[in-house]
Amino acid sequence: MTYTQADKNRLRWRSRRGLLELDIVFEMFLEHDFEGLTDAELDVYQDLLMLPDIDLLELVDGKTDTTDARLAPILARLRHWQVVKQQ
Amino acid sequence: MANVAKRQFDAVIVGAGGAGMRAALQLSEAGLKTAVLSKVFPTRSHTVAAQGGISASLGNVQEDKWEWHMYDTVKGSDWLGDQDAIEFMCKTAPEAVIELEHFGMPFDRVESGRIYQRPFGGHTANFGEKPVQRACAAADRTGHALLHTLYQRNVRANTQFFVEWMALDLIRDADGDVVGVTALEMETGEVYVLHAKAVLFATGGAGRIYAASTNAFINTGDGLGMCARAGIPLEDMEFWQFHPTGVAGAGVLITEGVRGEGGILLNANGERFMERYAPTLKDLAPRDFVSRCMALEVLEGRGAGKNKDHVLLKLDHLGPEVINHRLPSIREIAIKFAGVDPIKEPIPVIPTTHYQMGGIPTNYLGEVMVPKDGNPEVRVNGFYAAGECACASVHGANRLGTNSLLDLVVFGKSAGDSMIEFIKNERPTHKPLPENAADFSLARIARLENQTGGEEVNVVREAMQKTIQLRAGVFRNSENMALGVKEIAEVAERAKRTQIKDKSKVWNTARIEALELDNLIEVAVATMIAADARKESRGAHSHDDFEKRDDENWMKHSLFFNQERRLDYKPVHTKPLTVDYIPPKERTF
CATH class of the missing domain: 3.50.50.60 (FAD/NAD(P)-binding domain)
Structure with a gap:
């Protein structure tokens, strides 16, 4: 789909999660990566946000992996924000 | 309507x-x-x-x-x-x-x-x-x-x-x-x-x-x-319930087992400050005591980091083997949320709020x-x-x-x-709505839309968080809390004039965050004033000038009325439903 600013804002809101660990990672991602995503990447991001928090955290933590190759680039960015200095 | x-x-x-x-x-x-x-x-x-x-x-x-x-x-x-x-x-x-x-x-x-x-x-x-x-x-x-x-x-x-x-x-x-x-x-x-x-x-x-x-x-x-x-x-x-060692700036917890394994706390000067407060138990003193000492170090200007707002948990002297074998998840958390590898560098930590x-x-x-x-x-x-x-x-x-x-x-x-x-x-049918039931909310939103010369939401929110952390955190004394009451009132005034740039209607996250701040600030003011007023130490409220629990004067619930900024109190219920009352005892573990 084509994402309007309102659609993007919806995804921004849906990046608010029930777990602080995810909020921290998504906050960095939204600040640095989100605006540069293509519509196709936003489709993938939207799908990723549908996952339950616990499963999403395990994916972002690298404790589990996915066979869905589409998710890989976004997941790599999210994982990147896990390992940069937060201070 | x-x-x-x-x-x-x-x-x-x-x-x-x-x-x-x-x-x-x-x-x-x-x-x-x-x-x-x-x-x-x-x-x-x-x-x-x-x-x-x-x-x-x-x-x-x-x-x-x-x-x-x-x-x-x-x-x-x-x-x-x-x-x-x-x-x-x-x-x-x-x-x-x-x-x-x-x-x-x-x-x-x-x-x-x-x-x-x-x-x-x-x-x-x-x-x-x-x-x-x-x-x-x-x-x-x-x-x-x-x-x-x-x-x-x-x-x-x-x-x-x-x-x-x-x-x-x-x-x-x-x-x-x-x-x-x-x-x-x-x-x-x-x-x-x-x-x-x-x-x-x-x-x-x-x-x-x-x-x-x-x-x-x-x-x-x-x-x-x-x-x-x-x-x-x-x-x-x-x-409020606190945990002594949350990763500074993140909030993710580091288990207390780290200090059991030999981790020590340092201030900005590299001093192992717990030796000063608890010469025998040092870093293994009880959780609330350690928390208060950490907060006191920050309050007295010996905090680490550019904002001097945390202390350091040092593990590297334990060696990579102990860290990798006994504390692997701690190393992972430190790398992810503090950006430091505890094998080489200390972890920035701060007492962290957990439960209201x-x-x-x-x-x-x-x-x-x-x-x-x-x-x-x-x-x-x-x-x-x-x-x-x-x-x-x-x-x-x-x-x-x-x-x-x-x-x-x-x-x-x-x-x-x-x-x-x-x-x-009692209410089989709806009781009528008052006239203009939505006016108050609509006025709040209109205020936000039309505000000029105000501050950004995140600036005011950070000021609130900093005040509450410093003044109503684990270390509480009369002087510090009195300052907190004054400071949070000033922040609350600023919160009345928050401003948002994005005026769009749909999925406006800036507006939502501004409305959330309206709620947070009420809680912050209530917390600060109720904490300042309670002249005893009980449970998670540990008052440095009143170190004992005072059942005679303070076994009562506080009630804070935000509109008048007024405190009232009500008795604790001492009658269980069917069993005998459990009378107060000194709380030792």
């Missing part, structure tokens, strides 16, 4: 965590038209973060009794908990947990097939004699399992979910009765009036008033803010109770609260581990039952 759409329900519930969904299930299964509003998808509520378990004296692994659970809870509360509510919760716990099992919650089991129970700090047998295994868990996903189980049952029971709706204000009529809420639909930006026979708040805690908090970003105390604006007092807001003991004053039936005409507890007709946003009060001055999930299901159900009775017997 010409421009505001109106919808009618029997019951409106704000919040879709464990408490809100447990109450909703009760109401929907009774055939009542029930709406649940949630800022986020229900299974993404903060209940998901609860890992430890849910306590109940099932006695599946070791002999246990609800009376022992009650004793542990009263002691944990440092005798500020209401003993009728505590008895109700502990006595109801086994049936509440078995009910969850019957709903399909995947608890861990023992070989016979019964629910497994694990040990947990503070859980004892025979009134404090020895540890007992009382915590029921679904692996480390207990909160997740609870939310999913309750959500599915609610879908089956036809509960109507309003997902990505934010409640704005409570609607009270001329009699003070609650007849509904106003709410913002994020997808359209429209404000609605939701007209109800009964309203329940289950909006969770407000841990985000602190700079260092384990709470998710959604925990902005929306229910508490709405109460404050509607003239409902907030109870015992000075009591106070909240909306209720009784054990979930009814909201306020002082009126000299009576300390008069029911607000049509208004209920449950979960972390409510103060029943079962946690008193400090919460016992695994009692939080129990609180959600016991009082969620109890409030649901009370609402069913109220609707059936």
Whole structure:
């Protein structure tokens, strides 16, 4: 789909999660990566946000992996924000 | 109210965590038209973060009794908990947990097939004699399992979910009765009036008033803010549970086992400051003592980092082998959330807020109770609260581990039952809405839209968080808290003039964050003023100038009225429902 600013804002809101660990990672991602995503990447991001928090955290933590190759680039960015200095 | 759409329900519930969904299930299964509003998808509520378990004296692994659970809870509360509510919760716990099992919650089991129970700090047998295994868990996903189980049952029971709706204000009529809420639909930006026979708040805690908090970003105390604006007092807001070592700037916890393995705390000068405060126990002094020393180092200007706002947890002297073998997950957390490898560098840490003991004053039936005409507890007709946003009060001055999930299901159900009775017997038809029921909320939004010369929301929020962290954190003394009262009043004035650049209507996250700050600031002011006023040390409120618990003068609940910035007090309930009162004792462990 084509994402309007309102659609993007919806995804921004849906990046608010029930777990602080995810909020921290998504906050960095939204600040640095989100605006540069293509519509196709936003489709993938939207799908990723549908996952339950616990499963999403395990994916972002690298404790589990996915066979869905589409998710890989976004997941790599999210994982990147896990390992940069937060201070 | 010409421009505001109106919808009618029997019951409106704000919040879709464990408490809100447990109450909703009760109401929907009774055939009542029930709406649940949630800022986020229900299974993404903060209940998901609860890992430890849910306590109940099932006695599946070791002999246990609800009376022992009650004793542990009263002691944990440092005798500020209401003993009728505590008895109700502990006595109801086994049936509440078995009910969850019957709903399909995947608890861990023992070989016979019964629910497994694990040990947990503070859980004892025979009134404090020895540890007992009382915590029921679904692996480390207990909160997740609870939310999913309750959500599915609610879908089956036809509960109507309003997902990505934010409640704005409570609607009270001329009699003070609650007849509904106003709410913002994020997808359209429209404000609605939701007209109800009964309203329940289950909006969770407000841990985000602190700079260092384990709470998710959604925990902005929306229910508490709405109460404050509607003239409902907030109870015992000075009591917040802290953990000594959260990663600074992140809030993620570092287990205390790290200090057991030989980790030490340093200030900015590289001094092992715990040697000064506790020459014998040093870094292994009790949790609350260590927390206060850490806060004192920061307060006196010996904090580390560019903002001098944390201390350092040093592990590298233990060597890579010990760290990799005994503390692998700690190394992982430090790398991810502090950006430091503890094999080489110390971890920045700070005492971190975890749980809010106070909240909306209720009784054990979930009814909201306020002082009126000299009576300390008069029911607000049509208004209920449950979960972390409510103060029943079962946690008193400090919460016992695994009692939080129990609180959600016991009082969620109890409030649901009370609402069913109220609707059936006292409010079979809707009470009329007051004229212009949405005007107050619309004016708040209009103020935000038209504000000029104000400050950005995140600037004011950070000022609030910094003030509360420094002045109402673990280290509390008269001088510091008096400063806090003055400072938070200034921040509250700034919060009245927040400004947003984005004026769009649809999915305007800036507007939502501004509205959340309106709620946070009410909680922050209540916390600061209630903490400053309590001249004793009890549970999580540790006052350096009044180091002892003072039952004679202070065994009472605080009630803060935000509009008049006024404190009132009410007695602790000392009459349990059926058993003898548990009299106060010195709290030693």
